[in-house]
Amino acid sequence: MxxxxxxxxxxxxxxxxxxxxxxxxxxxxxxxxxxxxxxxxxxxxxxxxxxxxxxxxxxxxxxxxxxxxxxNPKYIPRNWILFEAYDAAERGDYAPIHGLLAMLSRPYDEQPEMEDAYFRQSPSWARSTGGLAFMS
The missing domain is CATH 1.10.210 (Uteroglobin)
Structure with a gap:
């Protein structure tokens, strides 16, 4: 593995x-x-x-x-996911924060609307970004 x-x-x-x-x-x-x-x-x-x-x-x-x-939860708060939400919030867009709160309040449930975005390997940009690569 x-x-x-x-x-x-x-x-x-x-x-x-x-x-x-x-x-x-x-x-x-x-x-x-x-x-x-x-x-x-x-x-x-x-x-x-x-x-x-x-x-x-x-x-x-x-x-x-x-x-x-x-x-085995399906969704976990990964560093890169949180970074994207924090970044949007800094620009005044709180929708990603609210979406994450909803998703992570039911981490073991099937949530098809979240699957493509969050049930996957960390994106390549996050695997090479300082502060995000660890535990992403």
Missing amino acids: QATQADFTVLFRLLSGVVVLPLAELARAFPDEKLDSDAEDAWQSWLERFAARVSAEAREPELRVAEMKAA
């Missing part, structure tokens, strides 16, 4: 939803949504072991999904 810079929040939330997940469905957990062939092979092997373990569990898949979703 560390070698491919997987976003753990996105990755574990995606894994919580299904018993077997094609590797392509995990793309949003990786920087720029791509992996080299060695990383793809390593992840595919890991997913196969994960699927085998999930299949071997003697419990209902719905229970596992519910437990994983209860332990």
